[in-house]
């Protein structure tokens with residue numbers, strides 16, 4: 001009989017709780033939010049409607065959407081104090097550290113910070129959804145020595161983000177591709193950052209604390225940071241023709257190829273075909289097919305040689321690059337979307353809470369006496 005403890009390293013395959021927010025079905029490479037296929041939401045709904053859906057369980061009526069959008073627009077501005085803090089961030093601060101710190105500061109400023117009732121948490125979620133893009137854009141501009149651009153309430157959520165980053169709104173095809181990426185990034189069950197948010201919330205800590213922790217978890221290149229790593233990787237490859245040789249070098253060193261593999265999907269990420277379609281539209285709009293051609297070579301060889309499929313970060317990286325964003329903005333953009341899923345999970349965790357606290361198997365030295373300092377030499 002084997003008495004070895006059954007450790008699920010990385011919590012692989014562990015069912016940690018129930019959730020009614022989204023469902024990943026790896027057997028069919030599909031994903032639903034509140035029962036709606038994510039591809040259908042991309043086709044027939046907007047990111048605002050998706051945010052409402054994740055928080056309320058149903059798609060909004062026209063009146064509900066108008067009220068939701070009005071509230072989001074009314075909450076976009078940052079306080080002068082936060083704008084001053086952002087202006088003082090070190091110029092070379094990591095953008096994910098900047099948004100993590102800005103969200104933490106927002107918590108200290110929020111009059112309802114300590115109120116963890118469902119109603120207050122929902123109001124704070126809305127404030128975070130509205131303010132995070134403003135802080136991301138302001139921190140990015142500050143890192144380049146540029147003044148922030150105030151949010152424009154006459155613009156949609158996505159248009160306003162471009163306005164705050166670039167000072168102008170691009171053509172509708174670009175806004176559409178960005179909106180689709182925001183829908184696709186919004187929610188994905190118990191991923192590492194969402195589970196972090198739920199763990200923090202399970203101690204009855206507040207919404208801003210949970211989201212600050214989630215941002216810290218998303219930063220890593222094994223999770224959200226991969227969309228930036230993908231673009232750095234694509235830029236390292238001199239041409240699509242050079243991609244095969246470049247990949248051989250990675251295989252020789254047993255290196256990770258960023259934007260490939262997934263803990264749950266083993267035969268393809270449900271979101272990749274939709275994001276790839278919009279990355280290709282962006283390549284058409286910009287008139288630059290190089291990144292998608294190189295991507296196609298990498299994806300083909302990864303599948304043939306390693307049987308590993310791309311994940312959402314793989315097409316999202318070049319899509320954002322083609323939209324004109326600097327690479328350090330890619331993972332903060334992911335934050336602007338995933339705040340919706342994180343907040344939905346914080347609300348769900350709090351509604352039926354039990355402290356999250358797993359066990360570990362101790363492998364250190366056995367108990368021993370403390371030798372007082374004078375006798376330790």
Ligand SMILES: CC(=O)SCCNC(=O)CCNC(=O)[C@H](O)C(C)(C)COP(=O)(O)OP(=O)(O)OC[C@H]1O[C@@H](n2cnc3c(N)ncnc32)[C@H](O)[C@@H]1OP(=O)(O)O
Nearest residue numbers: 221222223224226255256257258259260261262263311313
């Ligand atoms: C939005 C998101 O967060 S999506 C994920 C974004 N992250 C990335 O793109 C980073 C690159 N990918 C990875 O590091 C991994 O695939 C993860 C972290 C996403 C998933 O990790 P796990 O579920 O633990 O997969 P696991 O490590 O068991 O992979 C199985 C095998 O495939 C290999 N593998 C998995 N992904 C990759 C990859 N990207 N490049 C090369 N090999 C890989 C592993 O080395 C392992 O090989 P082995 O059996 O010889 O040891």
Ligand SMILES: O=C([O-])CC(=O)C(=O)O
Nearest residue numbers: 187188190191192263264
């Ligand atoms: O589900 C995961 O582990 C990672 C992921 O794709 C996401 O968070 O979108």
